[in-house]
Amino acid sequence: xxxxxxxxxxxxxxxxxxxxxxxxxxxxxxxxxxxxxxxxxxxxxxxxxxxxxxxxxxxxxxxxxxxxxxxxxxxxxxxxxxxxxxxxxxxxxxxxxxxxxxx
Numbered sequence: 001x002x003x004x005x006x007x008x009x010x011x012x013x014x015x016x017x018x019x020x021x022x023x024x025x026x027x028x029x030x031x032x033x034x035x036x037x038x039x040x041x042x043x044x045x046x047x048x049x050x051x052x053x054x055x056x057x058x059x060x061x062x063x064x065x066x067x068x069x070x071x072x073x074x075x076x077x078x079x080x081x082x083x084x085x086x087x088x089x090x091x092x093x094x095x096x097x098x099x100x101x102x103x
Contacts, residue, residue, distance in 0.1 A: 078086070
């Protein structure tokens with residue numbers, strides 16, 4: 001046995017150990033890659049779910065705003081009866097004020 005044989009055997013064992021470590025690392029990276037893919041798919045599903053809920057809420061709010069707009073529009077219209085109901089007391093007050101000033 002020459003003195004280089006133990007050195008060669010030691011180098012061969014180190015190469016085998018490194019090869020096994022590289023193979024284990026490759027398996028770990030593949031598992032991590034798959035976990036990441038699954039987690040991103042879950043995250044995408046959650047984001048889509050949130051977007052769907054937000055779209056529904058936005059549509060509901062828009063509908064409520066349209067209803068409020070119609071109600072407000074109806075309140076701002078005076079119409080004949082509104083003028084009559086508001087005008088008679090106003091005319092009576094103006095008449096009393098004129099009568100008071102002329103007396």
